[in-house]
Amino acid sequence: MRLLAALLAACLALPAAAQVSAVKIGVLTDMSGPFSDQVGAGSVTAAQMAAEDFMRDHPGLRVEILQADHQNKPDVGSAIARRWVDTEGVQAIVDLPNSGVGLAVIEVMRERHRTALASSTLTSAVTGRACTPTTVQWVSDTWAQGNAVAQGLLRQGGDSWYYLTVDYALGHALEADAQAAVTAGGGRNLGSARHPLNTGDMSSLLLRAQSSGATVIALANTGTDAINAIKQAQEFGLLRNNRTRIAALFLQISDIHSLGLATAQGLLLAEPFYWDLNEGTRAWSRRWSARMGGRMPTMDHAGVYSATMAWLRAVQKTGSIEGEAVIAAMRATPVEDPLFGHVAIRPDSRAVHAMHVFRVKAPGESRYAYDYYEHLATIPAEQAFRPLDQGGCPLVTR
Template structure:
């Protein structure tokens, strides 16, 4: 699946095609092409997918109000959760279509592969929907920015909150690729630091569907907590099947990465009481509510997830930095993004660290009961704010070779 949304005029588009990629590398002389590489039809389609294309378009619309003659074009494609397809699409965009940056990138394996390619080609990877903390650790690059969250932030915040309630023995149900592996790893570190123990772990393939065997293993482990180191459709199915197998209330469920679309799919009756960490919720501030309203108008009433918010904010920050730097060369654009704090309408004050981590506050929420909710997407009640300097892994601890 591939389609594009044009903001540029026909004359500007024709000019940029004549100029080619090499000329664009010398300066911002034609439409800036932003590639939204997402999961359009798989387990992350509701978290990202078409909504990410809409979010990028909203960023392009807002940038056009301040950009003068500089135009933006949004292109998009489905990576199908396959790194080889993601890489092939990214290469085509870079070699044939002059794409300046690639954003979204749900699926950590795809994100790691594409980010490495972007480093080689000196273009910016905006990993706004990828969670593996390796992107700002051993795999960090001067052309990568990870905007929303990561496995360290999600695992640490959730483990500390749940263990703080005395629930310290865990069993992990983990999706068997980069995201799940990093989520389990980073949550385990935080859990053990809080005095907890791991009773066992079962890996499952992406889009597994049937969780009977691992759920029975978890139930027999004696663990207090079933920790779901997965997300999207896998997390939703695991929660539903855990209820069918009668795991609750003897076991509590700690979902390490939950988004608004997942709660909507589960329904409040099944999801009520879940505690989660999120960097964005549409009903938190006037700025988030305004964005939510604009997004919902284009998405048949659906409210944005934090992935959608991350696509909007990182795309807008990139466009402004490319304009100010006068180039789309990745190292120079990321350096411009790091120059000063970004006053972002959706995430508050954002700073970009040397390892590419976008640092901002993270919030702990609890899912409302059906009686507490006033209607669709009114799902979260706030519990606490985790300041950015505490929410993300310390700069010196990630193993990023860029950090001196």
């Protein structure tokens, strides 16, 4: 009788034990470096909005947002991740710009069975050789960026490519994935030149690209590096001959704002999110903008919000903070997301959704603040990302 009573008491206790009443999410980002406009304070704001929106609808779960600057150093990022999880009780880390930092933190979270929401980590290795059951890559990746931009420029006659590549994981992956897309599309890759992160003077690299005779100078970089390269290409007159085009493999609206339409006009770029795409994106973006001094959000800011909301829903559904269980629940439940549309998570933990190709408007075409893009094409989810069987993710069964 005593044994039966003990078993009954244990069973009755199970539902309560399975509930999670409070969680902590860390926004690990670049607050002051070359990507701070793309992510930074705007990513923290997006995560805070997600926490507030979720708690309003689900008051039984308290959500706390932490923030830190990884300084674009993998050792700093991984040390913060270990401290957050081991001593401060963080269950998920979101954002993770800088692919080197992202890959390091993803491994820390795998070891500790907690979730890495790699919403701003672009390297396609995240869903390839480095895939883990505790990670989801939400917004875009180097394969999707290179494939979309290469297809767009190849159709416009850009048949020979030379690459200016930032010398770390992001640049290497952007270059490799774009080269594969160019080759598959019948184009030629003529060479590349690499530069350190946060390089101010791109003149020698641009002259080398010009001397190659390429019709496309592909920027396998982003942030201030891409901005500097485009500005200096304009200053040197490299884009005035109507023969040479810039392939911006990874630019965001913050970069276009920094460049100005007079300089950026005509650039082709690919993004899964644009603030002015539809009513859903506009409504959320205006809320975010009101907190951010009138700026409009990047795709990375939108990704922080959407990935955080998806993770919170999965935690509530499973009653677990274990990364494997939460990611499995996210994978089992596709969502209709107001910012990215239909989103499903594949076995390699790639969140798939539509991508869009845009042309940057000329100054005279812009009708209001941040009216920067003309929508050219939508790439459906099943074509936008690398085929599942080609990434080399060990989680994918053959």
